[in-house]
Amino acid sequence: MRIVTQHNPAWAVAAPLAGLAILLLAMLAPGFPALMVLLLAGLFASVIAAVHHAEVIAHRLGEPYGTLVLAISVTAIEVALIVSMMLAGGEAASGLARDTVFAAVMLILNGIVGLSLLAGSRRHSIQRYRLDGVTAALVTLTAIVVLTLVLPNFTVATPGPTYTASQLSFIVVTTLVLFGAFTLFQTGRHRDYFLPVDDGDPATEDHAIPPTTRESVVSLALLLCSLVAVVLSAKKLAPAMEQSLAAMGAPQAAAGIVIAAIVLLPEGVAAIRAALANRVQTSLNLAMGSAIASIGLTIPAVAIVALVMRWPLALGLDRMSTVLLFLTLFVTSISLRTGRTNIQIGIVHVVLLGTYLFLGFVP
DSSP: OOOOOSSSOHHHHHHHHHHHHHHHHHHHSTTOHHHHHHHHHHHHHHHHHHHHHHHHHHHHHOTTHHHHHHHHHHHHHHHHHHHHHHHHHGGGGTTHHHHHHHHHHHIIIIIIHHHHHHHHHHHHSSOBOOHHHHHHHHHHHHHHHIIIIIGGGTOSSSSSSOOOHHHHHHHHHHHHHHHHHHHHHHHTTTGGGGSOSOOSOTTTTTTSOOOOHHHHHHHHHHHHHHHHHHHHHHHHHHHHHHHHHHHTTOOTHHHHHHHHHHHTHHHHHHHHHHHHTTOHHHHHHHHHHHHHHHHHHHHHHHHHHHHHHTOOOOOOOOHHHHHHHHHHHHHHHHHTSSSBOOHHHHHHHHHHHHHHHHHHHOO
8 A cells, every 4th residue: 555645755654664663673672772862763753753644634634623633642642651650650650640740731831832932923923813712721721730730739538639539530520521521612613713813824724735535544543653652762761861860860750841741742843833834723722732631631541540459649739839830820821811922922931831840850
């Protein structure tokens, strides 16, 4: 079957396959430093390929379905990775989900959003987006984040940042309800809230020949291959990263930041490219959708594992992280309340990103 086509050039087909081949080689022959370098190169090649195939699918499906495919694909693989690491680590990994989800939310709201707004505003000055869609996404995200990462610190049935089994079961249901309701809202009768206001250059966007069904199916398969290569390569590189961070005296949570950043690379690159093409609505759809999917699917999955295995699941954030989270949510609610972007808003979010990263390594 010939899969090299107009929308799927040779490099876009070869990159994810090469990433998987290098990953397989690293699994069969671990311990060689040269393989770690190749693994890192394969990871970044897979990131670029994932962005390409996500854009092919988005062109075929239109907004917001295209960004939703990428967000849920990345999140599903991320959930599988976290659950596998929890099963391998046992009770000692009870805080892994919290650290990963918190890192993802902070990197998305301050990193992906901030860099997209900064890059887009620098090139196009002011960009417009639909306020109704962004508001609905931010309200949903705020509710899920507070219920899962903040409220456990204030319940009295159990000491510490945990829920009882019944409380955790209730949070699983409410989180899935909020995630499902937003997905239906985004793809149903209010889909127009998430359609781009500025579609970039119509000569290259609106009038480009859309991919065929066959090309789209091939791109979907290659997208999944790319994301598997990205996530599993990140997992394979994690021990070396953790050893390097420990040698530098960085806290344990710093490893979660690095891994989350690698996993979010495809979405981040896709969002920034969309902003540069004057499609900031697509950037925000991708960022908000990724954040909601990340926490809305990860927490229920790990909670079910914890309930079945009867492990304590530490969800509540520490005081410094709670302050940074509320500051980020507050600033985001203000910066995205007008339907128009500017470079100052992007700078503020990037500064918050820098603050989070600095304090993550130097708490």
